[in-house]
Amino acid sequence: xxxxxxxxxxxxxxxxxxxxxxxxxxxxxxxxxxxxxxxxxxxxxxxxxxxxxxxxxxxxxxxxxxxxxxxxxxxxxxxxxxxxxxxxxxxxxxxxxxxxxxxxxxxxxxxxxxxxxxxxxxxxxxxxxxxxxxxxxxxxxxxxxxxxxxxxxxxxxxxxxxxxxxxxxxxxxxxxxxxxxxxxxxxxxxxxxxxxxxxxxxxxxxxxxxxxxxxxxxxxxxxxxxxxxxxxxxxxxxxxxxxxxxxxxxxxxxxxxxxxxxxxxxxxxxxxxxxxxxxxxxxxxxxxxxxxxxxxxxxxxxxxxxxxxxxxxxxxxxxxxxxxxxxxxxxxxxxxxxxxxxxxx
Ligand SMILES: [Zn+2]
Numbered sequence: 152x153x154x155x156x157x158x159x160x161x162x163x164x165x166x167x168x169x170x171x172x173x174x175x176x177x178x179x180x181x182x183x184x185x186x187x188x189x190x191x192x193x194x195x196x197x198x199x200x201x202x203x204x205x206x207x208x209x210x211x212x213x214x215x216x217x218x219x220x221x222x223x224x225x226x227x228x229x230x231x232x233x234x235x236x237x238x239x240x241x242x243x244x245x246x247x248x249x250x251x252x253x254x255x256x257x258x259x260x261x262x263x264x265x266x267x268x269x270x271x272x273x274x275x276x277x278x279x280x281x282x283x284x285x286x287x288x289x290x291x292x293x294x295x296x297x298x299x300x301x302x303x304x305x306x307x308x309x310x311x312x313x314x315x316x317x318x319x320x321x322x323x324x325x326x327x328x329x330x331x332x333x334x335x336x337x338x339x340x341x342x343x344x345x346x347x348x349x350x351x352x353x354x355x356x357x358x359x360x361x362x363x364x365x366x367x368x369x370x371x372x373x374x375x376x377x378x379x380x381x382x383x384x385x386x387x388x389x390x391x392x393x394x395x396x397x398x399x400x401x402x403x404x405x406x407x408x409x410x411x412x413x414x415x416x417x418x419x420x421x422x423x424x425x426x427x428x429x430x431x432x433x434x435x436x437x438x439x440x441x442x443x444x445x446x447x448x449x450x451x452x453x454x455x456x457x458x459x460x461x462x463x464x465x466x467x468x469x470x471x472x473x474x475x476x477x478x479x480x481x482x483x484x485x486x487x488x489x490x491x492x493x494x495x496x
Pocket of ligand 1: 174177178179192193194195198
């Protein structure tokens with residue numbers, strides 16, 4: 152399972168040890184003592200024998216035929232995510248510890264906007280840090296723990312609360328938006344806990360969310376968590392849009408925008424549904440993968456459709472600002488773009 156195999160199985164093959172060593176850091180990584188896993192396909196002939204251990208493609212970096220493993224940032228991020236998840240499942244958690252923080256977000260299939268951390272994150276009775284794990288102090292009440300792939304993990308809303316306390320506003324808003332939106336980007340069979348959250352109506356989800364506020368470990372953490380719940384309304388359609396909410400907050404624009412607004416023409420027909428609207432200024436957020444890079448015809452088609460849509464919005468008298476990842480990770484850059492369009496920031 153999980154594309155894993157033991158060292159023993161390889162060591163009995165001629166030259167097995169040497170080949171395994173050469174595959175480490177290439178397509179194979181060490182998961183636990185004596186246990187290894189294939190996390191991506193590579194083109195080295197010698198390493199093909201490891202392909203036979205691949206039993207679940209979801210754990211692999213998705214390598215479409217002919218596309219090199221390091222094709223893009225996105226692929227790397229996917230590979231890191233798959234690898235982080237595999238390690239969480241293959242390793243035995245430290246005694247009394249529960250998978251938490253970013254690692255919990257990974258297991259719940261919540262979107263991760265920062266780089267996937269090398270360290271596996273847990274919460275447990277003692278705070279400690281080794282080469283492989285980081286253990287946060289507060290142990291969990293039983294009610295806050297769910298199980299994903301056989302591992303104890305903080306419940307989705309407890310995870311958001313921990314992210315708000317330790318990983319920052321943007322990470323927490325992204326996770327909260329995703330949970331409130333109630334739409335899954337992972338296949339439901341991944342985790343019973345996640346399915347449960349998604350099948351709840353919004354009011355139930357909000358109640359579950361607010362129940363966590365009383366369990367924050369400090370008043371500062373509680374304040375930040377409540378802020379996350381105020382800002383995340385489940386309207387964002389991508390992690391980039393969730394990140395934009397955090398940036399707009401930094402720029403003092405909370406309350407000044409509306410999200411997912413339908414723009415109508417004089418005849419009352421919908422021209423577009425825009426990501427953010429600040430007065431007469433439309434702010435559109437472009438994530439990573441709007442245009443599929445490997446399919447030029449599709450990319451061109453998407454680009455033209457986008458252009459027509461934008462022209463129609465401008466024809467209604469709106470100004471359009473487009474924000475990309477590069478803008479969103481740099482609030483000063485976002486501010487400059489908004490200012491140029493006439494937003495007071
Ligand atoms: Zn390899």
